[in-house]
Amino acid sequence: MDQAQQLRNVIKKQNQKPVRDSARVITVTSGKGGVGKSNVAVNLAIQFRKMGKKVLIFDADFGLANVEIMFGVRPKYNLSDIIYHDREIDEIITEGPLEIGFVSGGSGILGLNNLSKDQIVYLIHCMDSLCAMTDILIVDTGAGISDSVLEFVAASPETLMITTPDPSSLTDSYSLLKALYHNEEYHIHRNCVHVISNRVSSQAEGQAVFDKLNSVVKQFLEGDIHYLGMIPQDNAVEKSVRQQKPVSICYPSAKSSEAFLRLAESLLYGQNDTAYAKWGITKLINKLVNR
Numbered sequence: 339m340d341q342a343q344q345l346r347n348v349i350k351k352q353n354q355k356p357v358r359d360s361a362r363v364i365t366v367t368s369g370k371g372g373v374g375k376s377n378v379a380v381n382l383a384i385q386f387r388k389m390g391k392k393v394l395i396f397d398a399d400f401g402l403a404n405v406e407i408m409f410g411v412r413p414k415y416n417l418s419d420i421i422y423h424d425r426e427i428d429e430i431i432t433e434g435p436l437e438i439g440f441v442s443g444g445s446g447i448l449g450l451n452n453l454s455k456d457q458i459v460y461l462i463h464c465m466d467s468l469c470a471m472t473d474i475l476i477v478d479t480g481a482g483i484s485d486s487v488l489e490f491v492a493a494s495p496e497t498l499m500i501t502t503p504d505p506s507s508l509t510d511s512y513s514l515l516k517a518l519y520h521n522e523e524y525h526i527h528r529n530c531v532h533v534i535s536n537r538v539s540s541q542a543e544g545q546a547v548f549d550k551l552n553s554v555v556k557q558f559l560e561g562d563i564h565y566l567g568m569i570p571q572d573n574a575v576e577k578s579v580r581q582q583k584p585v586s587i588c589y590p591s592a593k594s595s596e597a598f599l600r601l602a603e604s605l606l607y608g609q610n611d612t613a614y615a616k617w618g619i620t621k622l623i624n625k626l627v628n629r
Contacts, residue, residue, distance in 0.1 A: 361394075361472045364605070365494035368501065369510030371481040374536045375500045376404035377575065377584075379478040381595070382498075384586040385602035386474050387436045394431070394472040397443035398490055399480040406442050409434040410582030416444035420464055421457055427464040428471075435587055439471070443478075458489045482510070483517040492524040497531045498566065503538060503547050512554055519559050532566035534601065544568025566604060569597045 366379040376399065383393045397405040397417075406413055415430035431439045468475055477494065479487045491497050491514075501511040515531070518524045533551060535544035548565040555561045574592035578585035586595045 361468065362474045362496075363477065363494055364474065364496045364498060365477040365479060365490055366498045366500065367479040367487060367491050367514070368481045368499060368507075369483075369512070369514040370507055373481075373500050373502050373504075373507050374569070374575075375399075375481060376408060376478050377579070378498065378500050378534060378536065378569070378598075379476050380405060380408045380584050381586045381598040382602055382605075383438050383474075383476050384436060384584050385598050386606070387438055388586075388599075389602065389606065391473040391606075392471070393438050393474050393476065394468055395434075395438065395440040396468075396475060396477045397441060398477055398486065400443045400486060402480070403443055405434075405440050405478060406432070407582060408579065408584055409438075409440065413440075413442040416442035418444050421460070427467050431471075435584070455485065455489070458486050483514050487514075488517060488521055488524075491518060492521045492529070495529060497529065499531055499533050499563070500536050501533060501547060501551060502536050503543060508547070508551055511551055515555055515561065515563070516559060519561060526561055531563045532605075533563055534566050535568040537571045538568050539571060541568060567597070567601050569594055569601075 364382075366375055366382075368375040376397075379395060383395050386393045395405055397403065399405075400417065403416070411432055411434050413430070413432035415425055415432075417430070419425035419430055420427065427441065430441055432442060434440050477490055479490045481487070499511055499514070501507045511533075518529075518531075519526070533548050535547040538544040538547060544567065545565065547568075548563075552563055552565070555563055570593050572585070572592055572594035574589040575585045575594050578588040581588060585592055586598055589595055
């Protein structure tokens with residue numbers, strides 16, 4: 339029996355387990371690297387935790403391990419141990435600051451960037467056991483339009499797309515959206531994409547960045563994306579990265595930290611806390627498995 343068939347059998351067996359209450363799933367992605375995607379994932383997790391929520395981060399940016407670097411914590415296990423060493427998902431959860439748990443994507447591990455579709459589905463299915471452990475699961479994907487990124491985003495009820503004023507960032511964000519719209523598992527009426535404008539000089543520039551992206555999405559994709567808000571350019575972010583501590587912990591009064599708080603509040607208490615919040619891990623798994 340080949341590995342793909344073994345994975346399919348495991349998925350089929352685990353999918354017969356009773357459905358549990360779902361945590362809220364929020365996937366963070368970007369069209370290109372270097373736009374602050376993982377920084378957003380980590381700092382939103384901290385703000386959610388400060389608001390009393392249990393939070394886990396699933397680092398699906400295979401091979402780069404940005405989350406552990408930002409937390410300054412070295413995990414004993416990572417995602418490769420699930421695929422290659424038969425570890426269970428709860429064995430590879432590492433505790434970060436403020437008791438935020440995270441699953442490391444690993445660093446420099448050969449093969450994780452070229453997982454088969456069955457392996458990707460199996461990894462996502464493993465998140466079923468996280469339902470009882472957390473209120474919010476943040477999935478930090480890789481950047482770009484690789485199969486692993488598209489699998490996670492297409493299966494997620496809520497996606498935060500991070501972009502910047504850089505023209506190449508906007509172009510790559512559009513390319514990611516175009517790839518999603520051509521993915522038969524992605525449905526614009528069931529998958530909500532929120533855009534966050536990062537490293538902008540003002541509220542006006544943040545809105546302008548979104549408007550540029552939104553105009554081409556409407557014109558050429560006939561799609562529907564939503565503006566969540568902005569994160570200003572802030573030297574405190576760069577300082578915190580060098581210290582391997584999130585800015586929301588190092589400099590809680592920094593303008594970027596306050597922006598992360600507003601974004602978290604909008605996700606928890608704003609109009610975004612609707613049907614998407616109720617469509618959590620279980621439906622994400624079922625959507626991937628029942629194809």
